[in-house]
Amino acid sequence: xxxxxxxSGSSSIKYQLLEMDTEKVLAKGLVERIGIxxxxxxxxxxxxxxxxxxxxxxxxxxxxxxxxxxTSEDYKVISSLNEIDAVGHRVVHGGERFSSSVIIxxxxxxxxxxxxxxxxxHNPANVMGIKAAMELLPNVPQVGVFDTSFHQTMPKTSFxxxxxxxxxxxxxxxxxxxxxxxxxxxSKRAAEILNKDIKTLKIITSHIGNGASIAAVKNGESFDTxxxxxxxxxxxxxxxSGDIDPAIVSFLAQEEGLTxxxxxxxxxxxxxxxxxxxxxSSDMRDIEDKALEGDKVCRLALDIYEYRIAKYIGAYAxxxxxxxxxxxxxxxxxxSPVTREEICEKxxxxxxxxxxxxxxxxxxxxxxxxxxxSKVEVLVVPTNExxxxxxxxxxxxxxxx
Ligand SMILES: Nc1ncnc2c1ncn2[C@@H]1O[C@H](COP(=O)(O)OP(=O)(O)O)[C@@H](O)[C@H]1O
Ligand SMILES: CC(=O)OP(=O)(O)O
Ligand SMILES: [Mg+2]
Numbered sequence: 001x002x003x004x005x006x007x008s009g010s011s012s013i014k015y016q017l018l019e020m021d022t023e024k025v026l027a028k029g030l031v032e033r034i035g036i037x038x039x040x041x042x043x044x045x046x047x048x049x050x051x052x053x054x055x056x057x058x059x060x061x062x063x064x065x066x067x068x069x070x071t072s073e074d075y076k077v078i079s080s081l082n083e084i085d086a087v088g089h090r091v092v093h094g095g096e097r098f099s100s101s102v103i104i105x106x107x108x109x110x111x112x113x114x115x116x117x118x119x120x121x122h123n124p125a126n127v128m129g130i131k132a133a134m135e136l137l138p139n140v141p142q143v144g145v146f147d148t149s150f151h152q153t154m155p156k157t158s159f160x161x162x163x164x165x166x167x168x169x170x171x172x173x174x175x176x177x178x179x180x181x182x183x184x185x186x187s188k189r190a191a192e193i194l195n196k197d198i199k200t201l202k203i204i205t206s207h208i209g210n211g212a213s214i215a216a217v218k219n220g221e222s223f224d225t226x227x228x229x230x231x232x233x234x235x236x237x238x239x240x241s242g243d244i245d246p247a248i249v250s251f252l253a254q255e256e257g258l259t260x261x262x263x264x265x266x267x268x269x270x271x272x273x274x275x276x277x278x279x280x281s282s283d284m285r286d287i288e289d290k291a292l293e294g295d296k297v298c299r300l301a302l303d304i305y306e307y308r309i310a311k312y313i314g315a316y317a318x319x320x321x322x323x324x325x326x327x328x329x330x331x332x333x334x335x336s337p338v339t340r341e342e343i344c345e346k347x348x349x350x351x352x353x354x355x356x357x358x359x360x361x362x363x364x365x366x367x368x369x370x371x372x373x374s375k376v377e378v379l380v381v382p383t384n385e386x387x388x389x390x391x392x393x394x395x396x397x398x399x400x401x
Contacts, residue, residue: 002026002083003393004070005386006063006133007090008125011035011210011238011282013062016386017070017077017084020394023387027070027077031062033283043069045077059125063132086141087133088393090181090385092122092231094146096172101149101392103400104130104142112144118230119178121211121240121268141400143393150180151215151222158224158319175233177225179207179330181388183215184222186329186381191220193366194325194377202320204313207383208339209330210238210282214309216316224319226312232268235312236305238282241271243308276301284332288339306339310347317351323376326353329383335363344378351376 001021007014016028029043039056042049052069056062069075078084089104093115102108109130116123130142151159159175160168167173183205190205191198198220205215212235215225226234226242235242244267252263274282277297281287284305290298317323326348327333328340337360344355352375360369362380370378 001085001394001397002078003086003088003390004084004133005088005090005389005393006066006129007385007389008059008063008122008129009210010121013059013066013125013129014386015066016390018387018390020390023390027075028386029066029069031056031066034059034062036282041065041069043075045075050075060128060132063129067132067136081137084137084140086143086393086397087137088143088145088389089126089130089133090147090389091126091130091144092147092178093119093176094144094148095176096174098144098146099149099152101143101145101396103396104134104144108144120230120265122231141397143389143396145181145389145392147178147180148176150184151175151177151225153221154224161229173229175225175228177213177215177222178227178231179211179213179215179225180222181385182207182329182383183213183217183225185385185388186327186383187215187217187220189366189381190325190327190377190379193368193379193381201324202322203325203327204316204320204323205327205329206309206313206333207330208235208309208328208332210284211240212237212242212309212330212332214312214316216319218320224316232264234308236276236308237272238284239269239272239274241267241275273301273305276304284336284339288336292338302339302342306343306346310343313343313348314351323351325377325379328378328380334380334382337361337363340369340378340380348376353378 003018003020005016011034013031017026019026027045031041033039034056041052091112095115097111113127133142186205187203203217205217207213211231213225213227216223232240249260249263253260273287287298287301291302332339341360344353354371354374355369356371364382367380
């Protein structure tokens with residue numbers, strides 16, 4: 001069975017085509033920097049890597065390029081899209097309606113579309129991906145795998161906000177949490193790498209990419225996480241503010257003559273490191289490069305970004321009454337030794353965290369980066385949301401048939 005996985009992030013599309021009998025990856029790639037300067041596709045087939053520089057304005061354009069690439073003369077891995085047996089889609093917001101993956105029909109697609117206002121940088125791109133795939137592959141089952149599912153185990157103490165209870169009952173306003181597929185995968189992998197039973201561990205997983213969130217994973221289950229009702233809460237991100245005082249929303253609306261919806265758009269699209277650097281960049285590579293060259297504004301943005309991550313790690317160590325393992329993952333977590341080292345050395349030594357600087361100096365591999373005498377094991381685990389989505393897709397499609 002061949003499964004195509006489409007993972008639309010806020011700044012990227014990741015894709016993989018897998019042969020599920022062996023879980024062999026036939027092709028995979030990344031469309032990155034969507035909508036900003038320097039967009040490109042990195043396509044991998046077997047051991048070959050192709051970089052295609054191309055202006056890609058939005059996710060729709062990106063997805064068309066991907067489907068063309070899979071069958072095009074130069075890069076192809078299949079002769080026609082008909083060889084694909086199922087498509088697995090990452091869907092960011094599943095609300096309380098979807099606590100596990102589903103085969104998508106018109107009704108579930110409508111619900112996902114309706115939830116777009118709760119994940120404005122993601123669900124619209126997810127819906128677009130599903131519709132495009134349905135159109136191009138009309139007889140192929142499409143499966144939705146939700147970022148929110150893994151976090152359904154959170155206790156009420158973690159997921160309820162201290163606002164009138166009726167709003168939870170009436171509107172289901174609560175913490176949902178996102179990047180669940182990633183937090184689940186990397187926490188499980190970390191336990192496997194350490195050869196320990198995940199049911200005995202307190203793990204803090206730090207998924208830091210363009211979108212970023214932290215999770216407290218206790219005994220293998222999500223116990224708390226930094227994103228909330230929408231993927232806006234928590235950490236400082238590429239263009240998202242993360243935590244702010246909610247009173248700022250009405251204040252800004254009044255002072256700037258904006259609607260509250262417009263202010264929330266600013267918090268989603270024009271804030272984060274992009275906002276702090278007055279629109280210089282939302283991409284952490286650009287910020288880090290400039291910060292290391294001595295640029296004060298970018299240094300400040302990086303400091304604020306790292307400080308917020310450290311605060312959440314401290315909070316979750318308290319929430320679980322301890323921490324055994326810290327995991328770094330996603331674009332920044334996997335590829336930025338500087339960010340990892342600065343977080344650990346500036347803020348986490350009180351927990352007994354000790355990093356081996358040489359071991360930490362690498363990109364994109366699974367590795368323990370703490371010293372043998374560190375009280376907390378610190379690991380880098382490249383996430384693999386696509387593999388998790390492919391497995392779920394195979395399982396759902398096989399049990400249905
Ligand atoms: N070598 C690197 N150093 C610092 N940041 C990096 C590096 N490589 C990638 N990143 C950052 O990772 C982020 C993208 O992460 P990713 O997890 O792919 O995002 P998303 O899924 O949210 O679109 C970007 O901010 C990018 O700059
Ligand atoms: C939920 C979210 O922010 O996802 P991403 O990091 O892929 O943008
Ligand atoms: Mg992502």
